[in-house]
Amino acid sequence: MRKIYIKEDVCIGCGLCEVYCQLQHASVHDLIKAFKKRGPRPLARARVEAKGNLSFSVRCRNCEEPQCVYACLTGAITRDIETGMITVDEEKCIGCCTCMLVCPLGAIKQDKEHKKMIKCDFCQGEETPACVANCPNEALYCVEYDSVNKEVMAKSPSPF
């Protein structure tokens, strides 16, 4: 099971996690094209919150008791038993926002254009999610652990 964690004491609220998340989910992997030229801007699945000197980046934590999965009206949101990843099946999703209403983090977002709900998808198979890979302060890190034995298997970026 993989999770992304935050070290808020080194987050400066620069928002690059949002930018690289948007780029990752854009149809074209060029910043200028993705943000300026190809239709509406892609939506970020992470959000930076800031208040004074304090800031952090929020995204889906893939809760072990996922209220979004339980509440989903259509069965579009499911949790993979093996990986613990929670995903939205776009074909089944009707964009009703019930998941948004029960998420304790406010981590599920509406894609108003497509009338679907979107959330962090761990950059679908990328070894390191874009937000983690591009955080200039390593304020985000990805932990992979064995959910059964509760042992840390790997961590990125590597502390060494």
Add this chain to the structure above:
Amino acid sequence: MDNTERIKYLIIGNSAGGIGAVEAIRESDKTGTISVVSDEPYPAYSRPLISDFLAGRRSIDKLNYRPIDFYEQNDIKTVFGNRVTGLNLDDNTVQLESGQKLAWDRLLLATGGTPIVPPMEGREAGGVFTFTTLSDAIAIDDYLQQKPDANAVVIGGGLIGVSISESLLKRQIKVTIIEMKERILNVILDEKTSYMEHKAIKDSGAEIITGHTVSKINSNTHGEVYGVTLDNGDVIPCGIVIIAIGVRPRLELVNGTDIKVNRGIVVDRHMQTSVPGIYACGDVAEAYDFIYSENRLTPVWPNAYLGGRTAGLNMTGNATDYPGGTNINAMKYFGIYIVSAGMISSPDKSYQELIAEHNDVYKKLILKEGLVTGMIFSGDVDRAGIIYNLMKDRVNVESFKRSLISDDMGLLSLPESVWRDRLATVPTVNGVDCAVS
């Protein structure tokens, strides 16, 4: 010879509650026999999607709530299209319409709700329908294929009434909604948001008549509906009538048994009824509501699943409390996004209302003694879950309540202990702080 089949977990009802129970049971008991009985002939489907089906936006094979191999994968014996006709608490058996008998070790009653049909004259006429099941939707669809030019009268301006009105309008059918109270959606929306929906529905071309009821459904000599007569004598011609007044718990199996019933089947925090070994959840159950700190009917899909899940865990011996549910709704009828939870207006002057309103945004909180007891957000519904969970966790918000209706509301609007808990910023795995390397 006794040919009664013995089932470890017998589930009556194959919708959100029943499926929630099955999934919870299989988390810990992979082999105990499970049987799901339903009078509906289909695998579990998403009930809210029947309006998309009727609108012609989704085909019937795209309504499934779970993958097609769900029952097989979970080793579940299905008894669909077969009604339970009797419950015998002396020998723990149910009698099925087919004549079959099933015995249970643990029983879950997830029988749902049944539409309320008042005893009005003409309700048996052809072209009069209710709208809570896929069979209803198919019957209405079939009828409208025959009569595509029929005008519709929808009796009841609640969720079901508004939902089917949207579907019918998408089929270019003229709709008149008749709501007995002064405004539509009066159970789940306040005046402001209810008016927003009212306007949107009118703008879509439907008529809404409030403050009146239908006293009679008129039918011709062939028994087919041709109009309704209102309580003021007005007559509205129509070719189809949808009765959408509401649903009530489907209690016919438990009435007259030792299972305690109030408005619904009364359950404890384990979702167990007054009879040990028998559980209930969903629209049929009266379960704990954390806003009122008492048992109430909260007939909404997410609570049915969660109640079913809690029942399932307890049925396998894993003692788990139902966290409680309250009336929650997320809707997007006629393009207006509204979420609401708990109370919709202050019951008396001991409650406080906080309102933020600008452009298309409307946010309202109802508070009592620092606790949020109700919320309605419209326009900007992003991050509404942050507040819903404050309601659920009974967090005192007195010191930061105003920030909850501001545009930049987020986790940082909450006290540090709360956001830290939600983010789990310092994970410990194997007792080791992951942030330290």
